[in-house]
Amino acid sequence: MMLRPISPPTTASSGSLGSVKRGPRPYTASRTVSRMSVREEEYVDRAAPAVEDGREYINPPSRRMSAAHLPDLPHVDSEQREFDNPSFHGTPDDGGAEAQGSNMDGVIQMLCDFENGFHLLLDRIKEDIHSTKEAVSFLKKRATIEEEYGKSMIKLAQGATAGRSEGKEGSFGTAWGQFTKVHEQVGEIRVKFAEVITEVSEELAALHKNTERSRKQLKEAGHRHSKTVQEAEMALEKAKTRYEATSEDWERAILHREQQLERDGFSRYVGGAGSGLHKSMSNKSLSSKGLSNPMQRWKSQNPAKLQKNEDDARVKAAIANEAYKTQLQQTNTIRSAYFQNHLPRFIRLLKETNDECDQGLQYHLVKYAQELESSLMKEATTLSPLESEKPGIVKMVENINNERDFEDYAAAYVQNTKQLLKSDHQYTPYSMSAEASSIVQSKPSFGIDLVALMERDGVPVPAVVTKCIDCVEQYGMGVQGLYRMSGSTAQVQKLRMLLNKDPDTVRMEEWTSDIHIVTSALKLYFRELPDPLFPRAMYRQLIEAAKIEDDRLRLINIHELVNQLHDANYATLQALSGHLWRVSLNESQNRMTAANLSIVWGPTVLDSPDPSPDPMEIKLQTRILEIVIANYEHIFDTDADI
Numbered sequence: 092m093m094l095r096p097i098s099p100p101t102t103a104s105s106g107s108l109g110s111v112k113r114g115p116r117p118y119t120a121s122r123t124v125s126r127m128s129v130r131e132e133e134y135v136d137r138a139a140p141a142v143e144d145g146r147e148y149i150n151p152p153s154r155r156m157s158a159a160h161l162p163d164l165p166h167v168d169s170e171q172r173e174f175d176n177p178s179f180h181g182t183p184d185d186g187g188a189e190a191q192g193s194n195m196d197g198v199i200q201m202l203c204d205f206e207n208g209f210h211l212l213l214d215r216i217k218e219d220i221h222s223t224k225e226a227v228s229f230l231k232k233r234a235t236i237e238e239e240y241g242k243s244m245i246k247l248a249q250g251a252t253a254g255r256s257e258g259k260e261g262s263f264g265t266a267w268g269q270f271t272k273v274h275e276q277v278g279e280i281r282v283k284f285a286e287v288i289t290e291v292s293e294e295l296a297a298l299h300k301n302t303e304r305s306r307k308q309l310k311e312a313g314h315r316h317s318k319t320v321q322e323a324e325m326a327l328e329k330a331k332t333r334y335e336a337t338s339e340d341w342e343r344a345i346l347h348r349e350q351q352l353e354r355d356g357f358s359r360y361v362g363g364a365g366s367g368l369h370k371s372m373s374n375k376s377l378s379s380k381g382l383s384n385p386m387q388r389w390k391s392q393n394p395a396k397l398q399k400n401e402d403d404a405r406v407k408a409a410i411a412n413e414a415y416k417t418q419l420q421q422t423n424t425i426r427s428a429y430f431q432n433h434l435p436r437f438i439r440l441l442k443e444t445n446d447e448c449d450q451g452l453q454y455h456l457v458k459y460a461q462e463l464e465s466s467l468m469k470e471a472t473t474l475s476p477l478e479s480e481k482p483g484i485v486k487m488v489e490n491i492n493n494e495r496d497f498e499d500y501a502a503a504y505v506q507n508t509k510q511l512l513k514s515d516h517q518y519t520p521y522s523m524s525a526e527a528s529s530i531v532q533s534k535p536s537f538g539i540d541l542v543a544l545m546e547r548d549g550v551p552v553p554a555v556v557t558k559c560i561d562c563v564e565q566y567g568m569g570v571q572g573l574y575r576m577s578g579s580t581a582q583v584q585k586l587r588m589l590l591n592k593d594p595d596t597v598r599m600e601e602w603t604s605d606i607h608i609v610t611s612a613l614k615l616y617f618r619e620l621p622d623p624l625f626p627r628a629m630y631r632q633l634i635e636a637a638k639i640e641d642d643r644l645r646l647i648n649i650h651e652l653v654n655q656l657h658d659a660n661y662a663t664l665q666a667l668s669g670h671l672w673r674v675s676l677n678e679s680q681n682r683m684t685a686a687n688l689s690i691v692w693g694p695t696v697l698d699s700p701d702p703s704p705d706p707m708e709i710k711l712q713t714r715i716l717e718i719v720i721a722n723y724e725h726i727f728d729t730d731a732d733i
Contacts, residue, residue, distance in 0.1 A: 241281030567606030
């Protein structure tokens, strides 16, 4: 028969429960068992049988331990799990206790007879643990809510009582004092109820912790004993496989000798003492050893050697047979101890742990429900007392006499009457702080037309342009990619805000750590102009001039158009183009030629008035600015400082 190792009790298998036989394994000499790669020296210690000594199971020195060696395993008496509340369980008589114990034994026996009984209890206790944890979480949150509600109610009632000195007196004042006192008592009831809930949740948390610890200990102990049985069965499989292999070798040696003697002309030879083979065994095929080869007829061995081979094989088979029998006895002993002692004990302990958690959870939930009813009843009797001589909260409010209270208040108020003031109020202007006043009085530069800016400040070139150009020419003429690379957006916006507030107060040397911030701020200023540096009204004339093929004629036309610019635009263009011309003179360091600068600045100082401009005009915009930069000295007729 096929030997099947039992599954370790770690996780429950799916499907319905199937019954298994728990008896010892019979001795069989089957050849159908698969060979297992387990070292022979490993199973001797693992397969050692457990010896029963009272309630303790003492194993020989090995890597496993019995349930008796577990620290603090829970021993729960199911008949002593009675709670103090009679309404919870009732009081069974002796006959009821015996029936309950008999039922408990029947359940345990049923679980022992099924393969998944151990797993079933582990999973059930796991559900108990989760349910208990959910109940603990609920009760803790409920206690927090009740405590916060009660304390807030007490605080509210006490604050309302303390602040009534400015409120109405008379019958209303008396009723209000009683009204707030009732609310304070309700808050005290809720606080006491929160304390009870907290106590119940702590007891449930202890039950959850103990149940979880017991489940873990029993699971580990059951797994160790199950693993011992499994290792013993693996050792048995290996012993049986070796026994079958040596028996096959012995049988093959007998048949080989028989056939060899027949080919050599000897009479039928019956095996040595103890062989017990019949004549029919010599007719078995030995194709696995290659006897069908004709050349084997000339390679025959002498009878003495054949006899020696057969004797050696027989001895090995006998040794393997004894080892197989010994291991079979040890494995059956271990299985018997496991199924008759260890497994029932673990199942009983798990069942008792499950019952304790179930009953404890139910008891504490009943206790919570009773306390909830009690607190609600106390709150109801506080609002509406059962004694007729004590007024309820409704009666307190109904006892207020507003008419009498008003008459008493008016009589006392008339004595302190003052003259009514009817004169008009006078206007009082608001005095603004110096910092806010400076912001209101600031003169922004960004987004202001150049002509309006010149008329306001009285200078032809905006201070923002002058500041940025001076900073770049002093600190950044040798920086590669000047005006082509952009600075940090956040830093650029910060510099823009400072320049827009008051350019004269900005210390530009503080921004030289990254000169691209300054160049980006200068480009941003020209992009935000309402009308570009080259006005949109002149755009078409500039584009037509840029289309002229003759270089000299093209320069003359652009020069004439530049001269037609307003004084503010002309002066600003002169300052900007002169700066860009000086940048191009340092192209060996900054790699920015007049052509490169015009690519960056062209779309900034020239903007098409058409909503959908022609993309081909971008090249003409670049050409216009490049001509102005390259011919700066000729167009503006000035000697620039290099």
